[in-house]
Amino acid sequence: MTNLEFKGDWNITKGKVKQKFGILTDRDVVLVEGKYDEMLGKLQLILGRTKDELHKIITEL
Secondary structure (H helix, E strand, C coil), rough: CCCHHHHHHHEEEEHHHHHCCCCHHHHHHHHHHHHHHHHHHHHHHHHHHCCCHHHHHHHCC
């Protein structure tokens, strides 16, 4: 999965989550996105993998 594909999937997911849970704001959803990016950064440091490799590993879980 490329970074562009991931961002597209993420945008679709954000929209669905906001529709299902109308109380959530853009800020709430962006916070989750930031935490995911933080997790990827830590995994990159620990595992020495690229973001694309980690996206693939995570989506296959």
